[in-house]
Amino acid sequence: MEGTVAHARKKELRQRIRSRRSTLSADHPARSELNAQVSALIESVMREGAHLNILAYASIAHEPSIDDALDQARTNGARVYLPVVTGAGEPLMFGEATVPMKELTPAGTWGIREPRPTVGAEQLVSDLGLALIPGLSFSAEGDRLGNGGGFYDRTFGPQGVAPLLREPGRHLPLSAGVCFEAEYGGKFPVAAWDLRVDAVVTEEGLRTV
């Protein structure tokens, strides 16, 4: 069980970041700049190999939207997979986005645009080039503060079903957290099961941890 103090601290921080995000208008330059930085990252990974599978996300509420970057990646021949929540306490499943992002239908508790789930995490990770992970904040070490459901941790954390842990001789995708610059370098309690990313992309560019 996680400590009460840690839980309260994370709750407060989540509220603060959500509230700041809600003040960033839809046409704020940081939003389009972050989308462009994600595009640039996808293009640089695509240059390393002909075919690229990407794990991404369909933004909700005031999260940074990467729709344009994902539509462009698909047009350029990448395959884009999105997370699907199958139940509280369950790891994520994944489905391929085969239409423009804006044509996907919002579903479930949080109104997230989700495709039909077809792939589990173990299978997805084995052939993935890039994982774009949403977060409310990432520390300078790559620790992630998520929305609090524990979904990414149960899926990709060190104790999850498909850990993104680097080991010699094992293929793993580059994992990149996505958040606004003001949210990068945050300090918050970190638990043993928490997912860590290799890099963080903000509107200012890519930061490797």
Ligand SMILES: Nc1nc2c(c(=O)[nH]1)N(C=O)[C@@H](CNc1ccc(C(=O)N[C@@H](CCC(=O)O)C(=O)O)cc1)CN2
């Ligand atoms: N775009 C996107 N897709 C995603 C995630 C995400 O963070 N972003 N997830 C990442 O795991 C999963 C869905 N998990 C989520 C968990 C909680 C909330 C959420 O907003 N929860 C509460 C606030 C919780 C609280 O602090 O009390 C809410 O309804 O406002 C959203 C998504 C899978 N897909």
Ligand SMILES: Nc1ncnc2c1ncn2[C@@H]1O[C@H](COP(=O)(O)OP(=O)(O)OP(=O)(O)O)[C@@H](O)[C@H]1O
């Ligand atoms: N591997 C795991 N096994 C069991 N429980 C877990 C695991 N990972 C996380 N949890 C549970 O999930 C809860 C939420 O974790 P945490 O606050 O780290 O979520 P988060 O990373 O912010 O959420 P999300 O990934 O959904 O955005 C924790 O209270 C913890 O008990």
